[in-house]
Amino acid sequence: MTAMTPARTSPDLSFLLDHTSHVLRTQMAAALGEIGLTARMHCVLVHALEEERTQAQLAEIGDMDKTTMVVTVDALEKAGLAERLPSRQDRRARIIAVTDEGARAAERSQKIVDRVHAEALATLAEGDRETLLRALNQLADEGLATPADSARPTRRARQRG
Structure with a gap:
């Protein structure tokens, strides 16, 4: 006997x-790749520019595990876009400070993100x-x-910034 596929309601x-x-x-990955960034790199740059944030805080915002965050920040440092510095509030904590070049990259990448969304x-x-946007915001x-x-459990979606 053949099972019947349930009817979608x-x-x-x-x-x-x-x-x-x-x-x-x-x-988004293709568009940001044109300027040598990933979505994760963009996320870290933009959120690190907003206020002093630790690597752990940025990882939470970008839904990155510790290893992914370290790799992302390593890439940003290698590109001269960010650096790890001691926090002014807690010297044991490290913050991600965006360089002047990183701030310019964040401005370019934000324009790309906005364009892709548009x-x-x-x-x-x-x-x-x-x-659509009103409905999606209401759902979220x-x-x-x-x-x-x-x-x-399933992987958590990126958190609102």
Whole structure:
């Protein structure tokens, strides 16, 4: 006997969100790659410029494990875009300080990020863009704000900056 495939009763929200997120990440990676940055490098530069932040704080914001964060900061240091310095508030902690060249790179990369987002949204009518963004913000703030506890946890999405 052949099993019947269950009839779908609603749109596959998981697929829609996963697929569009994946494609957006690939487009972002390609665009940032043109100036020698990764999305993680961009994230660290932008958030380190906002205020004094430790490596651990930046890792949390960018959803990076310790090893990935170290590799990312190593790459930023090698490129002369950032450096590790003792924190002014806690000398035991290390902060990521953005160099002048890093600040210029962050400005360029932010323009790229904004452009990629605008290009993605440009496929929608203006009213639909506003509706989509409002709905996604509502989901992020309310309906899908808190991950469920699970015996088999999934990787956490990047946190809002």
